[in-house]
Each structure stands twice: as C-alpha cells, then as structure tokens.
Amino acid sequence: MLSPAWTTDWMSEEGRRKLREYGIAPPRAASSRRALFGIERVACPQCGSEDTEVLSEFGSTACKALWRCKSCREPFDYFKCH
Numbered sequence: 001m002l003s004p005a006w007t008t009d010w011m012s013e014e015g016r017r018k019l020r021e022y023g024i025a026p027p028r029a030a031s032s033r034r035a036l037f038g039i040e041r042v043a044c045p046q047c048g049s050e051d052t053e054v055l056s057e058f059g060s061t062a063c064k065a066l067w068r069c070k071s072c073r074e075p076f077d078y079f080k081c082h
C-alpha cells in the first residue's frame, strides 16, 4: 500500500482537520453510501459552500474524486474511501 493509515486515521476529527488544511473534503461517514447514486452534497473545503459539482469520479488517486465549488470556483479532492 502506498497510502498507509488513510482509512481510519483520516476519519478522526484530527484527520478531518488535516484534510481540510490540505484542501481536501473529508469523507462523510453517514452519507457516503449515497455518493454511489450521485446525490451526495459535498461541502467545499475552501469556503464551506455545498453548491458543488463533481468533475471526475477519479481524482489523483482512485480513492479520491475531483469536485469543484460553484461558489469560489475552486476544484478540490473529495475523499471517498470505502
């Protein structure tokens, strides 16, 4: 594995805070299943807006999707670990 400790560590409050510092939207445990149906709202890590859209189901890794915020027009990675 090239990406150790991503599954549990990133789900903690500390991990989620770090993800936001990296400009990555942390995964939402409660609604992550709904992402499969494309109805999930992902908040922008830059401005917090939920007016976002998915650009690519696969970002820089298979574990991340590429999203873009319609408010600040910044693209960001969304973590979608299974």
Ligand SMILES: [Zn+2]
Binding pocket: 044, 045, 046, 047, 048, 049, 069, 070, 071, 072, 073, 074
């Ligand atoms: Zn934004």
